[in-house]
Amino acid sequence: MEHREPVCQFKLMASRDALEVIQGKWRIPIIISLTYGRKRFGEIQRDIADISPKMLSQELKSLEVNKIITRTLFDSMPVTVEYSLTPLGMSTKKLLDELLDWGIHFRKEVVGN
Template identity: 75%
Template sequence: MKSTEPVCQYELKAARDAMEVIQGKWRIPIVISLTYGTKRFGEIHRDIPDISPKMLSQELKALEENKLITRTLHDSMPVTVEYALTPLGMSLRELLNELRNWGKHFRDEIVGK
């Protein structure tokens, strides 16, 4: 019998990599907010009112470092900064849809309607 251990280890590492990028309480909500289009900091904050401005700033930087979002500085008065999903960030849409579907199923089955 052929060992599947290397394949399993590769799959586990890939899943850990993905979880590392989207981990935490705020990154998925931020990405979901940006699936609706390019937004400024205040617009994202209005979508996710429970997040502090400091935490939002930190999470936006982390998402940018992981190439899921872009930060565009517009030379205007006052200076405007916009955030948008990159193609890599947009590739999360299907995963997020499945996550929402599973969450609805979980809520119906466990939490109750």
């Protein structure tokens, strides 16, 4: 059995944990949408035009389970539900800014736009 660097193993596990929470086609766009403030389901769906209601619902539940977003129910008629980022969700801002910067650089280098 080969010796594994403890720091490397820790970082690999932490990166897997992070990717597990934000991976996929829709989670980062949902998080980005909510960086602009709390929103109702339909508002998020308008921001991300090509997501189906079923997929949006599934992804919102996953992000809620992972404490990235919070779901607030308002006792109104009809009942109103709003989604917002938790402090943990807000902590992704720096990561998302870096990802956007890298995406712009990638696009210039590889795609040519």
